[in-house]
Amino acid sequence: MNKKAGPMFYVFLALFVFFVMFPFLWVLASSIKPVAELFGDRAFKPFTDNMTLENYESVFLNYPFLKYLWNSLVVSTITTVYAVLVASFAAYAIARLKFKGKTFILGLVLSVSMFPQIATISPIYIVLKNLGLTNSYLGLIIPYTTFTLPLSIWLLVTFFRKIPFDLEEAAKIDGASLMQTYWRVILPLAIPGIFTTAILVFISAWNEFLFALTINTDDAYKTVPVGIAMFEGQFTIPWGEVTAATVIVTVPLVIMVLAFQRKIVSGLTSGAVKE
Amino acid sequence: MKPNLMPSNPKPIEAKKKTKSKKKLSERSLGYFLIAPAMILIFIIAIWPVFQSFYYSMFDLRLNNPVKSEAHTSYSVNLQTYLDNYPFLMNTLDEEIGEASGKTKEELEAIQADLEKIDSELQKDSELKVQYDQVDERLMVMKPVSEDLAVAELNKEVALNFEKTVDETTDRIRELKGDLKNPNDVIGLSSSLSDSIITPNFIGLKHYKENLSDGRMWKAISNTTVFTVISVFAELVIGLAIAILINKAFFGRGLVRATILIPWAIPTAVSAFMWKYLYDGQNGIVAKAFESIGLFDRMTDLLTSSNGAMFSVIFADVWKTTPYMALLLLAGLQTIPSSLYEAAAIDGASKWKQFLKITLPLLKSSILVALLFRTLDAFRVFDLIYVLTGGGPANSTETISILAYKVMFAQTNFGEGSALSVIVFICVAIISMIYIKFLGRDLLNDK
Numbered sequence: 001m002n003k004k005a006g007p008m009f010y011v012f013l014a015l016f017v018f019f020v021m022f023p024f025l026w027v028l029a030s031s032i033k034p035v036a037e038l039f040g041d042r043a044f045k046p047f048t049d050n051m052t053l054e055n056y057e058s059v060f061l062n063y064p065f066l067k068y069l070w071n072s073l074v075v076s077t078i079t080t081v082y083a084v085l086v087a088s089f090a091a092y093a094i095a096r097l098k099f100k101g102k103t104f105i106l107g108l109v110l111s112v113s114m115f116p117q118i119a120t121i122s123p124i125y126i127v128l129k130n131l132g133l134t135n136s137y138l139g140l141i142i143p144y145t146t147f148t149l150p151l152s153i154w155l156l157v158t159f160f161r162k163i164p165f166d167l168e169e170a171a172k173i174d175g176a177s178l179m180q181t182y183w184r185v186i187l188p189l190a191i192p193g194i195f196t197t198a199i200l201v202f203i204s205a206w207n208e209f210l211f212a213l214t215i216n217t218d219d220a221y222k223t224v225p226v227g228i229a230m231f232e233g234q235f236t237i238p239w240g241e242v243t244a245a246t247v248i249v250t251v252p253l254v255i256m257v258l259a260f261q262r263k264i265v266s267g268l269t270s271g272a273v274k275e
Numbered sequence: 276m277k278p279n280l281m282p283s284n285p286k287p288i289e290a291k292k293k294t295k296s297k298k299k300l301s302e303r304s305l306g307y308f309l310i311a312p313a314m315i316l317i318f319i320i321a322i323w324p325v326f327q328s329f330y331y332s333m334f335d336l337r338l339n340n341p342v343k344s345e346a347h348t349s350y351s352v353n354l355q356t357y358l359d360n361y362p363f364l365m366n367t368l369d370e371e372i373g374e375a376s377g378k379t380k381e382e383l384e385a386i387q388a389d390l391e392k393i394d395s396e397l398q399k400d401s402e403l404k405v406q407y408d409q410v411d412e413r414l415m416v417m418k419p420v421s422e423d424l425a426v427a428e429l430n431k432e433v434a435l436n437f438e439k440t441v442d443e444t445t446d447r448i449r450e451l452k453g454d455l456k457n458p459n460d461v462i463g464l465s466s467s468l469s470d471s472i473i474t475p476n477f478i479g480l481k482h483y484k485e486n487l488s489d490g491r492m493w494k495a496i497s498n499t500t501v502f503t504v505i506s507v508f509a510e511l512v513i514g515l516a517i518a519i520l521i522n523k524a525f526f527g528r529g530l531v532r533a534t535i536l537i538p539w540a541i542p543t544a545v546s547a548f549m550w551k552y553l554y555d556g557q558n559g560i561v562a563k564a565f566e567s568i569g570l571f572d573r574m575t576d577l578l579t580s581s582n583g584a585m586f587s588v589i590f591a592d593v594w595k596t597t598p599y600m601a602l603l604l605l606a607g608l609q610t611i612p613s614s615l616y617e618a619a620a621i622d623g624a625s626k627w628k629q630f631l632k633i634t635l636p637l638l639k640s641s642i643l644v645a646l647l648f649r650t651l652d653a654f655r656v657f658d659l660i661y662v663l664t665g666g667g668p669a670n671s672t673e674t675i676s677i678l679a680y681k682v683m684f685a686q687t688n689f690g691e692g693s694a695l696s697v698i699v700f701i702c703v704a705i706i707s708m709i710y711i712k713f714l715g716r717d718l719l720n721d722k
Contacts, residue, residue, distance in 0.1 A: 012520065013527075017534045020598060023549050024537070026560055030552070043558035090313035099306035105314070112321045114707055116655035118676045119700035122683055122693045123327035124320070126338075146321040149313060178305055207542040209658040214684055225544035229662045239552055246549050250541050257536045261529065264536055268599070269606035 024250060031055050031243035038239050055244035064219050065245060068227035071216075075140045075223060076205040082141075083148035084156075084198050088190075091156030092182060096168065106157065113150035117210045120146055125214055135218040143211045148201045155200065158270040159193025160186070196267040199260055203253075224249055325700060328693045332483070335476040336690035347475045350434035352397065354410040355425035356471035361394060364464040371455055379454040386444050393440050396433055403427050426473070434472055441469040482694035491670065491678065492695070496702075499674040501585065502660075503653040506592045510649060511642070513593070514600030519634070521601075522608045535598035543595065547662035550591040554578050554663075581671035584664050588672050592659055596652075600645055607641025608634070640714065647710040651703055675699050 026046070030038060033048040035055070042048075059065045094102050124143050125134075133139040163186060171181045212223045222230070228245050231238060257264065334346040365387065372383050398404045406427050413420050429437070445465040452458040486492045521531060538546065553561035556575030566574045576583040611634065619629045635642075657676040660666060666673035666681070673681075676699055683692030 009520070009523075009525065013525070013531060016517065017531060020534050020538060020594070023546075023553055023561075023594070026553065027549050039558055044560055044563055086313050086316060089309040093306040093309035097302050097306040097309070099303040105310060109317070111707070112317055114651050114703060115321055115325065116651075116676065116696070116699045116703050118655065118657065118679050119328055119696045119703075120321060120324035121680075122331055122689050122696060123324040125683075126331075126689070142320065145316055146324075149317055150321075153313060178302065203540055207544075209542065209544045209661075210680070213661075214680075225542040225658070228542075228548055229544045231548075237551075239555075239558075242548055242552060246545055249545055250537070253540045254533075254537055257540050258533050261533050261536055264540075265532060265602060265606070269603055 027243045027246050030239070031247050033240075035240045055240040056248070058238075059241050059244045059248065063227070063231070063241065063245075064222075065227065065248070067220065068222055068224045069248075071137070071221055072206055072223040072225075075137055075144070076202050078137070079141050079144045079148055079205040080198050080202045083145060083152050083201055084194060087149055087152030087156055087197075088194060091153050091160055092186065094153070095157045095160035096165075096186065097178075106154075109150045109153045113147060113154060115146065117146070121210065121214060124211075128215060134215050135221045136216075137221070139215045139221075140208075140211060140223070143215065144205050144208060147208075148205055151204060152197050152201050155197040155267055155270060156190075156193060159190055159197070162193075163189045192263070196260075196263040199256070199264060200267045325697075328700070329697050331689055332691075332694035332697050333477060333479055334690045335478050336688070336693070338687040338689055343476050346477070347473050348477050349428055349475055350431055351426050351428045351473045352434070352437070353425050353471045353473060354407055354427060355414070355420045357397075357468065358407075358411050358414055360464050360468045360471065361390070364461070364468060365390065367457065367461050367464060371457075371461065374456050375454060379451055382447065382451060386447055389440055390444060393437050396436070397429075403429075429472075434474070438469065438472050438474070441465065441472075445469065476690075478690070482691045483698075486691070486694055486698065491673075492675075492698075494670060495673050495675045495678040498585070498670075498672060499654060499656070499676075502589060502592075502656060502672075502674060503650060506589045506596075507646065507649050507653050509589070509593045510597045510600045511646060513597050514645075515604055515642075517597070517601040518604035518608055519630075522605060532602075535602055538595045539599045539602075543658040544662050546595055547591065547659045550587070550594075551578075551663050554587050578664060579668055581668060584668055584672045588660055588663055591663060592653070592656070595659075596649065600649065603645040604638065604641060607638050611637045643710060643714050647707065647714070650706055650710070654703060654706060655699060675702070 029046050029048075032051050032053065032055070033042075034050050034052050037043070037045075037048055037050070093099070094106055120143075124146075128134050128139050128142070133142070167185050167189070168181055171185045176184065206223075207225060208223075209225050209229075212226045213229075216222055216226070219227075228242065228249065231242050231245065331346060335343055336346055337343045368383055368387050368390075372380055372387070375383060398407055406424060410420055410424060413424075445462060448455075448458070448461050448465055452462075455461060521528075550561075553559050554577045555562060556573075556578060559574065559577070562571075562574040562577045565571050565577065571577060571583060577587050578584055615633050615637075616629055619633060624632065655676050656674055657680065660672050660674055660677055661680070664672045666677045675695065679692050679695035679699060682688050682695060686692075
C-alpha cells in the first residue's frame with residue numbers, strides 16, 4: 001500500500017476535515033451574530049460586521065444553563081467514580097484470576113451493554129417514582145449503571161489483560177498475597193487504562209438523553225443535553241441562544257478530546273480489534 | 276478480606292499439596308467475591324427491569340388512572356376510598372329518606388339495606404375486619420393511611436358481588452333523580468364507592484396481539500429498519516474508504532484524529548439540535564446548499580416531507596458516526612503487516628485485488644464488531660430523532676423506540692409501552708445473535 005502522502009491526499013484530507021467541522025464552524029459563526037442576522041438573506045452570510053456576545057449573555061441570564069452544567073457535572077462525575085471502582089474489581093477478577101464461568105460472565109456483561117435503554121425504562125421509572133427519586137441526582141446515577149458498568153468492565157478487562165503475567169508471577173514468587181499483588185503490581189500499571197475508561201464513561205454519562213429526559217423533568221435537576229433540547233419556545237426556536245449554548249457545551253469537549261485523544265482512541269478501539 | 280497465604284508451615288513437604296489446593300480455592304473465591312458487587316448491580320438495574328417490562332406488558336397499566344396505576348393480579352379493596360365514601364353515602368341516604376315519602380322512600384331504604392349487606396360481608400373476614408377498623412380509626416383522626424394498610428385482598432365472589440351491588444345502586448339512584456333533594460351528592464358518592472374495588476388488570480398477551488396487528492407499530496419497525504440499514508451501510512463504506520486513505524504517515528495526524536473524535540464526543544441531542552438549525556426551511560445553510568445543488572426542490576422539504584425527513588435524519592447520523600467507524604477500522608488496518616502488501620505487489624496483484632484478498636479477509640472481524648455495535652446503536656436510535664423531527668412529519672421518521680416512548684410518557688400507557696419496549700428488546704437480541712453467529716466466540720476469548 002502506498003504509504004507516501006501526495007498533494008491530492010492533503011486536498012482530500014482538508015475536504016474531509018472541513019466536512020466534519022463545518023456544522024461546528026457555522027454554529028460558532030451564528031452564535032456571535034445579532035439575532036436579526038439569523039433570519040432572512042443575511043442568515044447565509046458566514047461573517048457579521050456587528051459581532052456580539054448577547055446570545056451568550058442571554059443563555060446564562062434567561063435560562064438556568066449554569067444549573068444544567070452543574071447537574072451534568074455532578075451526575076457524570078459520581079457515576080464515573082463509582083462505576084469504574086466497582087468495575088475495576090470485577091475486571092481484575094475476570095482478567096487475572098482463574099475461576100469457572102468467566103466467559104459466561106463476560107458474555108453477560110457484553111449483552112447487557114447492548115440492551116436498548118427503552119426496554120428497561122418503564123420499571124426503572126416506576127421504581128424511582130415510588131421511591132421519590134425522580135428529580136434528584138440519585139435518580140440518574142442509579143439508572144446510569146445500566147450502561148456505564150458494562151462499558152467499564154469491558155474496557156478494563158482488555159486493559160488488565162495487556163499487563164504481562166510475568167510480573168504477577170514474580171510477585172507471587174516473592175511471597176506477595178493476591179491483594180498485595182493487586183495494589184503494588186497490577187494497579188500502578190493499570191492506571192492509564194483506568195483513566196481512559198473513566199474518560200469514556202464520563203462522556204457516555206454526560207451525553208445520556210433518554211433517562212435524563214424522563215426521570216428529571218424539573219429544571220433544577222435537568223442535565224445539559226435535555227436542557228438544550230428543551231430550549232424550544234412555544235412558537236419559535238431561539239436559535240441565537242441554541243447556537244451559543246451548543247458552542248459552550250462543545251468547547252470543553254473539544255479541549256478534552258485534544259488533550260486525551262490518544263487515550264480515547266485506545267479505549268474506543270480496544271476490544272474491537274484483535275491483535 | 277485478605278486471604279492468608281502464609282500459613283504457619285511446620286511440615287513443609289507434606290503440607291505442600293494441601294496449600295496448593297487451598298491457594299486455588301482462595302483464588303476462586305476471591306474471584307467470585309470481586310465480581311459479586313458488579314454482578315448484583317447489573318442484575319438489579321439492568322436484567323431485572325427487562326423481565327419486569329415483560330411482566331408489565333401483560334397488564335393494562337396506566338399511570339394517570341388511579342385504579343390501573345399498578346399491576347394487579349387479584350381482586351382487592353381500597354379501604355381508604357371505601358371508608359371515605361361509604362359512611363357519607365349512608366348519611367346522605369338517611370337525610371333523603373327523611374325528606375322522601377311513598378315509593379321513593381321504600382326504594383331508598385331497600386338501597387340502604389343492600390349497601391349494609393355488602394358492608395357486613397366485607398367485615399365478615401376477620402383479617403379484613405382488623406384492617407377495616409384501623410383505617411377507620413386513622414381516618415377519624417385525619418391521620419394518613421399507608422397504601423399497605425389501605426389495600427386488602429378480596430376473594431373474587433365478594434368483589435364481584437360488591438361491584439355489582441354498587442353499580443346497581445348508582446343506577447337505581449339515577450332513576451330516582453327527580454325525587455331527591457341533592458341527587459348529585461348521592462350519585463357522586465355512590466359512583467366513587469365503586470372506585471374502591473380494584474379489579475385485576477392482567478390481560479395476558481393482548482398488547483402484543485394488538486401491536487402486531489397495528490399499522491403504526493409495523494410502520495415504526497420499517498422506519499427503524501430503513502434508518503438502520505441505510506445509515507450503517509453508508510457509514511461502513513465511507514468509513515472504510517476514509518480509514519484506508521488515512522492509513523499512512525502524514526503531517527497533522529493528531530489534528531485529523533481530534534477532528535474525527537469531536538462529532539462522536541458531543542451529545543447526540545446537542546448535535547441533533549445543531550442539524551435542526553442547519554436544516555431549517557428558511558434560514559438553514561445546509562438546506563440552502565441541498566436546494567442549490569438540486570438535491571431537493573425546496574428548502575422546506577428537508578424537514579417537512581416524509582422522504583426529506585428520513586434523509587435528514589440519516590445524513591445527520593452518518594455525519595456523527597462515520598468518523599467513529601473510520602477510527603475502529605483504522606485500528607484494524609494497522610494490525611495488518613505491510614509485508615503482505617509488499618509481497619502481493621511483487622507478485623503483480625493490483626490494488627483492487629490486494630484490497631479483496633488481503634484487506635477484507637484480515638479486516639473481517641474488525642468490520643463485524645464495528646457493524647454489530649453500530650447496528651444495535653442505530654436500531655435503538657432515540658435522541659437524534661426525538662430532537663430533530665420528533666418522529667414526524669406524519670410519523671414518517673417514528674422509530675420503534677420513539678413510539679414506545681410516546682405511548683409510555685405521552686399517553687401514560689405503561690402496559691402497551693412496555694410491550695413495545697419488549698419488542699425492541701427481542702429485535703435487538705435477534706440482531707446480536709445473527710452477528711455473534713458470524714463472529715463466533717472470538718469476541719469473548721482471551722486471545
